[in-house]
Structure formats: C-alpha cells, structure tokens
Amino acid sequence: MTIRVNPASGVPLYLQLIEQLKLAIETGAIRAGEQLPSIREMAEELLINPNTVVRAYRDLETEGIIALRHGAGAFVCASVVPRAKLMNKAQAVVQSAMDQLASLDLTEDEIRRLVENELGGRRSRKPVRKKYA
Amino acid sequence: MHEPVISISNLTRRFGAKTALNEVTLNVPAGSVFGLVGENGAGKSTLIKHILGLWRAESGKVRVFNLDPVADPVSVLGRIGYLSEQPDLPDWMRVHEFLRYTQAFYPKWDANYVEELRQQFALDPNARIRVLSKGQRAKLGLLAAQAHRPDLLLLDEPSSGLDPIVRNDILTAVIRTVTDEGRTVFFSSHLLEEIERVSDHIAMLHRGKLVLCGALDDVKAHHRRITLRFDKPRSEAPRVSGTVMVTGAGRNWTVICNSSVPTRQAIAVDRDAEIVDEGAASLNEIFIAYAGEPLPATSMA
Numbered sequence A: 001m002t003i004r005v006n007p008a009s010g011v012p013l014y015l016q017l018i019e020q021l022k023l024a025i026e027t028g029a030i031r032a033g034e035q036l037p038s039i040r041e042m043a044e045e046l047l048i049n050p051n052t053v054v055r056a057y058r059d060l061e062t063e064g065i066i067a068l069r070h071g072a073g074a075f076v077c078a079s080v081v082p083r084a085k086l087m088n089k090a091q092a093v094v095q096s097a098m099d100q101l102a103s104l105d106l107t108e109d110e111i112r113r114l115v116e117n118e119l120g121g122r123r124s125r126k127p128v129r130k131k132y133a
Numbered sequence B: 001m002h003e004p005v006i007s008i009s010n011l012t013r014r015f016g017a018k019t020a021l022n023e024v025t026l027n028v029p030a031g032s033v034f035g036l037v038g039e040n041g042a043g044k045s046t047l048i049k050h051i052l053g054l055w056r057a058e059s060g061k062v063r064v065f066n067l068d069p070v071a072d073p074v075s076v077l078g079r080i081g082y083l084s085e086q087p088d089l090p091d092w093m094r095v096h097e098f099l100r101y102t103q104a105f106y107p108k109w110d111a112n113y114v115e116e117l118r119q120q121f122a123l124d125p126n127a128r129i130r131v132l133s134k135g136q137r138a139k140l141g142l143l144a145a146q147a148h149r150p151d152l153l154l155l156d157e158p159s160s161g162l163d164p165i166v167r168n169d170i171l172t173a174v175i176r177t178v179t180d181e182g183r184t185v186f187f188s189s190h191l192l193e194e195i196e197r198v199s200d201h202i203a204m205l206h207r208g209k210l211v212l213c214g215a216l217d218d219v220k221a222h223h224r225r226i227t228l229r230f231d232k233p234r235s236e237a238p239r240v241s242g243t244v245m246v247t248g249a250g251r252n253w254t255v256i257c258n259s260s261v262p263t264r265q266a267i268a269v270d271r272d273a274e275i276v277d278e279g280a281a282s283l284n285e286i287f288i289a290y291a292g293e294p295l296p297a298t299s300m301a
Helices: A013-026 A039-046 A051-062 A085-102 A108-125 B044-051 B073-077 B095-103 B111-120 B132-146 B164-179 B194-196 B216-222 B263-273 B285-293
Strands: A066-069 A071-076 B005-014 B018-028 B033-037 B057-065 B080-083 B150-157 B185-190 B201-206 B209-215 B224-233 B243-258 B271-281
Touching: A013 A039, A013 A051, A039 A051, A039 B164, A039 B201, A051 A071, A051 B018, A051 B164, A051 B216, A066 B057, A066 B080, A085 B164, A108 B271, B018 B044, B018 B057, B018 B201, B018 B209, B033 B194, B044 B185, B073 B080, B080 B132, B095 B111, B095 B132, B132 B164, B132 B209, B150 B164, B164 B185, B164 B194, B194 B285, B201 B216, B201 B285, B209 B216, B209 B285, B216 B224, B216 B285, B224 B285, B243 B285
Parallel strands: B033 B185, B033 B201, B080 B150, B150 B185
Antiparallel strands: A066 A071, B005 B018, B005 B057, B201 B209, B224 B243, B224 B271
16 A cells, blocks of 8 residues: 655645555455554554544544544454456546646646545536535 | 654844844754755754854843753763754764864764764775865764764755765654654755755744645645646736735746635636646755745644
C-alpha cells in the first residue's frame, strides 16, 4: 500500500488521506479484516500531524469502512465489499485520460480543477447534491 | 479544556521608528502543533524571543505555562526545548562533551533517549563540532533541544537552508513530540508546505501585525479562490465581500476571499458575472493574498 498526500493542493490533508485509504480498500490493496497502520506510524510515515490521521480514521469509522478498537488499532470492516475489478478497470481509464491531459502540458492543479468542475456540473444537474448537501 | 501553553496579549515591540510587533494576541493550545508564518522581517523571531523571555514585553503580556518568562526563566526554560535557525554551538567541543555539558542544565535529561537519537542521526560522539556539516549541526541542536523531553518544543526556522533528509528528521521530531504524551510544538517557517503538513494551528505575521490566526482547517475552509468572468470589461476591481486580494483585468478577475462559502448565484447575479472557477485557496495563495498589502487582523478562533 502506497499512500501519498500533497500539502500544496487546496484539498485538506485528512480528505486526501480518506480518499487514498478508500482507494486502497476498494482496489483490494488492503483487505477486509486487515489492520491499518497506527496513528503514530501513519503520521510519521506521511510526515503529517497525528490529529489529521485521527480525523481521517474517525470519518472512515463513521462511514462504516473501518472499525476502531480501543487499544488495538484500526481494522477494515468485513462488510466492505471490495469493488476491486471495477475500480481497477476504472483506474486504467483514468490513467489513459491523465496521460492525454499531461501531453497537453496541463498542470496538476489545472487537471484537478477540470475534474472537480466536471463533477460539480454533473452534481448540480441532479436534484440531490450528495457531497456538499 | 486545558489552558493555553503560550498566551500572548496585545504584545507590542518597537525598535526605534520600526514597530516589530504590533498588538499581537494569540494562544497556543496544549498538544497542538502551532505554525507561525510570515516573510523575512515580519517579526517571527522577535515574537519567539519574547516567548523565551530574552526580551521583556514593552507593552502587553506574555505567559508561558502561565508564568512570566522574564520573571521566572528557570521554571519556563527548563520546560522548553529550543532550536534556532543557526544553533549556537561551541565549535571547540566534541559531540559527547557538548551533550554532557548541556545535560548539566536539565534535571530531566534522558540519556537513553539521547543515545537513541544520536545513533539515529548518525552523529559521531568524538567528532569536533567545528567539523560538522550544516545538517549535522542542525541534528545536534535538535537532539539537545529534545533530550529533556520538553513540554514545549520551540523551533525558529528550523529547516532553513537544510537538505530534505534533515528537514524530514526535524518534521519527524515534531510529530513524535505531539504523539508523545501530547506535548506542544511551536515553530516558525517560511516553507508553507511544512507548516501545512504538520500544523493544526497557524498564525500569520505581516509587518508585525497578526493578519490571520486559527485552526488550520478553519483557515483553509474559510478562504476560497473564485474566478469571475464579467459580461463587460471593467476598469476597476469587483467588490466581493470578504475580499483579501483581487487580481485580474478586463473581463476576468480572480478573488481570494475570506468568508463563509458565498453562493454562486449571489455573486453572479449581483455582478453581471459568471463564476468560471471556484475552489479552496491553497495556503500559499492565502499567504500571498495577505502579504500583498496591509490588512486588518482577522480572527477565526
């Protein structure tokens, strides 16, 4: 499992960590029942504030993706169905799209804005705005 | 809640005609990593010297562990680990001599921890300090600052001019300090990426004034970057509430603003403009926006 965060982007670090962990779980890099690194290990590995890790773990717990067992650590819930095949397929689509965008000399920030904008546009056309509601 | 580890109220300091600190008020919560940012000459080191009790408050009040650091230096400094940008180390001593010498000042010195860190930092105990590289000097300074497991680790531009490996050692020390029994870290840096990685609270000094202070998540949540495209070219900048900085010309303007998320409609309808891009402003954008021109203080606490 390789987790990377980028402090320079506008996205809060705890959200980046959540997204990365979800991806790792969905692609099967971390399986149900497996233990996540401790808060301290994760903070030292990524060189981020331990409270950021705590916040990410709590949010994942609220979403029912991981379980925090006091004193024992964080475990991926058995109920999480890995969407590995689907996600791997999707990852290939994203990779080729990124390659094309990169060949147009766009910066990381510009690509992120385009993607966010596209997602935002789709969201606002739907009656229910899931993420920011 | 715990009372703050550092509490500063209305601190002002002048050097001749120059006001180095202007009515600075801030609180550093226990167990936090508090990052202080500001360009060179903004007053960061002056503020830190007041926390250490090296300078007396001209007006206003400074309390560390609820004590006056000028009146009670022994109690305050005994609980602080301090590392400056250029650690003042005795060149003629050997590494082990320096550590033994420093140990004498701290009853709570942890010799096992020192040995652990010394090995981790690969410092030769018999090397003369004179022959150490800049990075090795920084590591030795960091080691001496941490050896008594201080309640407050105070770092003044700790990674300035150091290579990435030593910078990572410093950040690891910061993280270890707070995961360890909830001790507190206060550090100044002009490397925003570092501040953004490890801090949970930030303060921004600009020409001696505190322009921003609060929890990092709040600061980031409150500042947005909005790019507007107007129907007709404008000769003057558009007015958007909470604006910190506006750049642009003609039909296209970008605003960095500090307010609760303004609705797309409110701006677009009012201004005959369309929002072409909107997102969270990065700390770098926020920093540049505030450092661009003097602005009144904003508190998010």
